[in-house]
Amino acid sequence: MSLNVLFVSAEVDPFAKVGGLADVAGSLPKALRRQGVDARVLMPYYGFIERARFGIEPLFSFVLTRATDTIGVEVWTTVHDTVPVYFVRGLPFFGDETTVYGAWEFDSPRFIFFNQVTMAIAEEFGRRLDWFPDVLHVNDWHTGLIPFLIDENRADPRWAAAGSMVSIHNMAYQGDNVGAWLLGAGIAPRAHPELVSRNLTDNLLATALAYSDVISTVSPRYATEIQYPSMGNGLDALLRTRVADLYGILNGIDVDVWNPETDPALVANFNSETVQERRVLNKRQLQADSRLDVRDDVPLIGLVSRLVWQKGIDLAVPALRRVLVDTDVQFIALGNGEPDLNQQLLRLGQDFHWRASVFLGYNATVAQRIYAGADLFLMPSRYEPCGVGQMLAMRYGALPLVRETGGLADTVQNYDDADADVGTGFMFLPEEPDAIVATLRWALRTYRDRQDAWRRMQKRAMETDFTWDKSARQYANLYEQIHSKRKERSL
Numbered sequence: 500m501s502l503n504v505l506f507v508s509a510e511v512d513p514f515a516k517v518g519g520l521a522d523v524a525g526s527l528p529k530a531l532r533r534q535g536v537d538a539r540v541l542m543p544y545y546g547f548i549e550r551a552r553f554g555i556e557p558l559f560s561f562v563l564t565r566a567t568d569t570i571g572v573e574v575w576t577t578v579h580d581t582v583p584v585y586f587v588r589g590l591p592f593f594g595d596e597t598t599v600y601g602a603w604e605f606d607s608p609r610f611i612f613f614n615q616v617t618m619a620i621a622e623e624f625g626r627r628l629d630w631f632p633d634v635l636h637v638n639d640w641h642t643g644l645i646p647f648l649i650d651e652n653r654a655d656p657r658w659a660a661a662g663s664m665v666s667i668h669n670m671a672y673q674g675d676n677v678g679a680w681l682l683g684a685g686i687a688p689r690a691h692p693e694l695v696s697r698n699l700t701d702n703l704l705a706t707a708l709a710y711s712d713v714i715s716t717v718s719p720r721y722a723t724e725i726q727y728p729s730m731g732n733g734l735d736a737l738l739r740t741r742v743a744d745l746y747g748i749l750n751g752i753d754v755d756v757w758n759p760e761t762d763p764a765l766v767a768n769f770n771s772e773t774v775q776e777r778r779v780l781n782k783r784q785l786q787a788d789s790r791l792d793v794r795d796d797v798p799l800i801g802l803v804s805r806l807v808w809q810k811g812i813d814l815a816v817p818a819l820r821r822v823l824v825d826t827d828v829q830f831i832a833l834g835n836g837e838p839d840l841n842q843q844l845l846r847l848g849q850d851f852h853w854r855a856s857v858f859l860g861y862n863a864t865v866a867q868r869i870y871a872g873a874d875l876f877l878m879p880s881r882y883e884p885c886g887v888g889q890m891l892a893m894r895y896g897a898l899p900l901v902r903e904t905g906g907l908a909d910t911v912q913n914y915d916d917a918d919a920d921v922g923t924g925f926m927f928l929p930e931e932p933d934a935i936v937a938t939l940r941w942a943l944r945t946y947r948d949r950q951d952a953w954r955r956m957q958k959r960a961m962e963t964d965f966t967w968d969k970s971a972r973q974y975a976n977l978y979e980q981i982h983s984k985r986k987e988r989s990l
Contacts, residue, residue: 502978504531504538505624505632507617509610509641511542511584514553515599518805519750519887520638520668523717526753527974528582530967534975537630541620543593543613544575544586553577555586559627563589563619565612566685572616574623587616606641607677610703611684614644618652625657633982634662636974640674643707644686650710651687659989662981665707667716669884670725670732671809674703693740708737712981715746715974717885718906722747730882748974749909750885751967752894759895759961764867771961774896775954778871785872788865789831789856798946799829800939801873801897803866803888806836806844811879811902811930816843818879818935823851828943830855831873833865870895875925875942879935883907889924893960898953899924900935900942910965914945919952923960 510517512525524540531538548555558576562569573588588594592609600606617635625631637645646665652658678701689700691709699705708714716722724730726739738745759778760770766784769777779795786793800819804810812834819830830851832844841859848857858865870876876892878901885906889899893911901907903926914922925945927938946953 501535501537502633502975502982503630504536504634504636504978505617505621506538506540506636506638507642507645508540508542508638509613510599511540513579514542514548514584514586515545517599518668519717519885522752522887523666523668523750524638526751526967527971529580529753530751530971531975532581533968534971536971536975536978539583539585539630541585541587541617543609544573544588545593545599546595547597548586550575553579558585559623561619561623563616565615567683570612570616572619574620585620587613587620589616607674608680608684610641610674611644611677611680611686614642614648615684615686617642617645618648622657631657632661634664634978636664636666636978637707637711638666639668640672640704640707643674643703643705644681645707646710646712647689647706648686656989660985662713662978662985663711664713664715664977664981665711667704667714667725667884670704670730670734673705673732673734675701675705677701677703693737697737699734699737702734705734705737708734708741711744712985713744713746713977714738714741715748715977717748717750718909719747719749720909721882721884721905724882724905746973746977748970749906750887751970752887752890752965754894754966757891757894759871762867762871764864765871769896771896771958774957774961778896781868781872782874785831785868786829788868791829791831791854791856797827797829798874798943799831799872800875800877801869801892802830802832802834802877803869804832804834804836804878806834806840808837808840809881809883810836811881812836812840812844814881814930814932815877815879815935816840816847818932818939819847819855820850821932821936822939822943823847823854826940826943828854831858831869832856833858833860833862833869835860867895870897873897874946875900875939877939878902878907879927880904880907881930886910890965893923893963894965896957896961898942898956898960900938901926902930903928910963912959914952914956916941916945917952919949919955919959922952922956923963924956
């Protein structure tokens with residue numbers, strides 16, 4: 500029997516993307532459908548989403564009545580990569596904004612509405628489309644109220660049999676201190692004893708952790724790390740009460756989209772067999788585009804990142820300064836984020852303009868050319884639930900240099916410092932510039948003095964299986980478990 504799964508997310512690539520959540524929501528449902536799961540996606544219809552570009556059409560409309568207001572709701576739809584995607588519009592919450600996220604006082608009430616309207620839309624699907632979700636797969640705090648709302652509606656036979664899973668993409672963002680908005684929206688008190696005893700009844704992510712049938716996160720290592728205070732962000736004790744229902748499932752990437760053999764953004768396509776002859780053409784183009792000397796022999800370090808504390812940029816900049824000042828090396832960065840980190844990186848590019856080039860902002864073509872042209876890809880994150888950059892870099896033949904944390908530790912295999920019988924990159928642990936400097940120098944020595952080992956690692960990295968298929972099977976199995984248990988309880 501095919502299970503009906505409604506995947507609910509604030510971000511879905513290519514419609515609206517801020518971080519890795521969008522990559523998952525844009526790729527996993529397609530892989531689930533290949534596994535026989537009838538996975539469909541629900542997201543907000545943000546004002547900037549281009550209707551004509553994606554062929555988005557109106558589906559139905561209805562009125563949602565809440566405790567203190569009545570809202571006209573429109574549901575629109577398209578099919579993207581075989582996946583039915585639904586968009587919800589309801590002013591003043593969704594429909595005319597220019598960004599995915601805004602200030603806390605702006606986002607809190609609108610995502611509470613998104614949770615409530617998701618429940619109503621599921622019921623409308625049942626009436627209008629003869630399709631009702633067996634499992635609602637919710638993601639991060641933006642949708643964290645849904646498992647509780649399902650629990651509140653168990654008297655209805657449809658909801659009695661419905662299950663829920665919450666995926667944690669980043670434990671640091673929780674939707675906390677939203678009690679006043681919950682009260683104003685007519686949400687019943689969250690009386691779960693684990694929430695009450697910890698004073699977490701107004702925290703949306705905590706609510707999801709307490710009420711969902713299953714909890715998943717985006718790598719096995721991160722599932723362990725968030726059970727400790729250092730990475731649990733105040734929810735580790737609550738999470739430990741649910742450890743029997745906690746699963747770490749590694750994210751994948753869409754290898755049809757991210758494919759150096761067919762990628763139109765590259766000046767020369769290549770694969771693991773032609774990498775030595777063809778990839779250098781992309782390096783030359785990247786150097787030329789970045790106004791650096793076009794040289795095949797100089798090692799080129801790339802960085803594509805949000806410029807925020809989590810990503811370790813403040814550790815990387817002083818480390819890069821020490822390396823750039825006395826080493827024949829080039830550095831190219833693309834990113835944007837916190838103003839202070841933007842300025843630090845820009846100044847680095849200015850101070851070493853003959854060796855370094857920095858692009859502020861985000862440009863998909865430039866990002867792909869960095870993955871395909873850099874020799875080494877720097878990702879020094881303090882924590883990384885899964886991370887996509889290191890997988891894309893490996894797919895495109897750039898060896899990652901990463902901190903040993905979360906999904907980075909799960910996806911990158913540290914070089915054996917010998918003939919590369921083991922290894923797809925370089926790894927360090929301490930959160931300090933000295934560790935980055937030492938690891939950069941190690942990687943650069945390997946590039947210059949052990950080319951055979953470098954090439955073995957490069958080929959191994961490119962051939963690592965980062966498809967969604969294995970992860971999708973794990974999710975499908977969990978959906979089956981959830982559905983079976985809920986069905987038994989509802990009888």
